[in-house]
Amino acid sequence: MIPEFLQPFADQLEHYKLESIKIKATPLDADQPASAASKFRGLPHLPASVPYPLDNARKPMLLLAQINLQELPSNTFLPAAGLLQFYVATHDWYDMDQSAVLYLSPEQLQEEARQDYSFLPADHYDDSPIDCEHQLTFARAVEYGSAHDHRFGLEFNGLDSYEYAETLPEAEQKIFQQFLDGDGHKLGGYAAFTQGDPRENDSTSNQDVQLLQIDADEKIMFGDSGVAHFFIAEQALKEGRFEEAYFYWDCY
Secondary structure (H helix, E strand, C coil): CCCHHHHHHHHHHHHCCEEEEEEEEEECCCCCCCCCCCEECCCCCCECCCCCCECCCCCECEEEEEEEHHHCCCCCCCCCCCEEEEEECCCCCCCCCCEEEEEECCCHHHCCECCCCCCCCCCCCCCCCECCCEEEEEEEEEECCCCCCCCCCCCECCECHHHHHCCCCHHHHHHHHHHCCCCCCEEECCCCCCCCCCCCCCCCCCCCEEEEEECCECCECECCCEEEEEEECHHHHHCCCHHHCEEEEECC
């Protein structure tokens, strides 16, 4: 909902409106058996016919997130069913050139599932930025912008969002900052960064959209309070070419 004091800008803000799905991540006391449930970390659900993703050193990759699309609220940017899985290199997760995104169709989920994960080494989770498996729940949301995301270019009476915030009373400043912070775990929507939007001056990724954002919290830490993302070209997303998504993260 657009705050009352921003109603003079409501028409412009509507132009920037984006659909998103907020993620609530609840840490679990112990990692669970492989399942098709949505999760951060843990063991993926994989049909026996699908090879486990490997990094450049031919080592098993680390599952950052698994999203069961049937668990999501109604939305217009993701398939209605299947699994999305997001992987990074296990011990070199910070290497943004080593990532993989798998989409498993409903038909693939009917196949016999892999049961044996004994090939994962004992130190598989030692360097994980996610300290434990998390259970996920979802809520549909609408976002009107992010001060960090270059796709949001609205000026407020000729001022950018940072300049405009300084003109507001303290109580309204806090509301305004929350309105445009872009923070949190989510699918879609606007991105939050600690060091700036890498897409802004890159002609090849300038219009790419956010697929997944994993933020820092008490059990998740990318570097020094960093934020992780998977981005994808808008046309690739529309056509379900999730394997073209790529990993990015930054921190303070």
